[in-house]
Amino acid sequence: MKPHQKNRSRSYYRHQRRRTIQRKAKIAEHNGWYVPSKGYFAKGKVHCSCWMCSQKTNKDGFPHSQIIQLERLKSQLSDYFSEEE
Known part of the structure; x- marks a missing residue:
């Protein structure tokens, strides 16, 4: 067995x-x-999970975690471009 x-x-x-x-x-x-x-x-x-096809994202917006992540990316970009000048 x-x-x-x-x-x-x-x-x-x-x-x-x-x-x-x-x-x-x-x-x-x-x-x-x-x-x-x-x-x-x-x-x-x-199913496709891209932002254009996702109905939840189109209706409710991005989740809190992704909003924070996008803000961090924007601040990193602004820091990068401000250091070049």
Whole structure:
């Protein structure tokens, strides 16, 4: 007997993988994306998270942490350009 037994069978994992791939393929088909193979959807996200596509960012603005980060970058740039003069 093996020291560690698995709770789930291979068929369970196959079923879950097939289910998630079908869901993601349906989303891609709805958006008209070209997909070379369906196995591409086995892992990862199916949506674009850029600032232009993200509805949450367009509606609510950037999160607090990103606002602070942008302010730091702006201050670094202003310091850099002021030192050159």
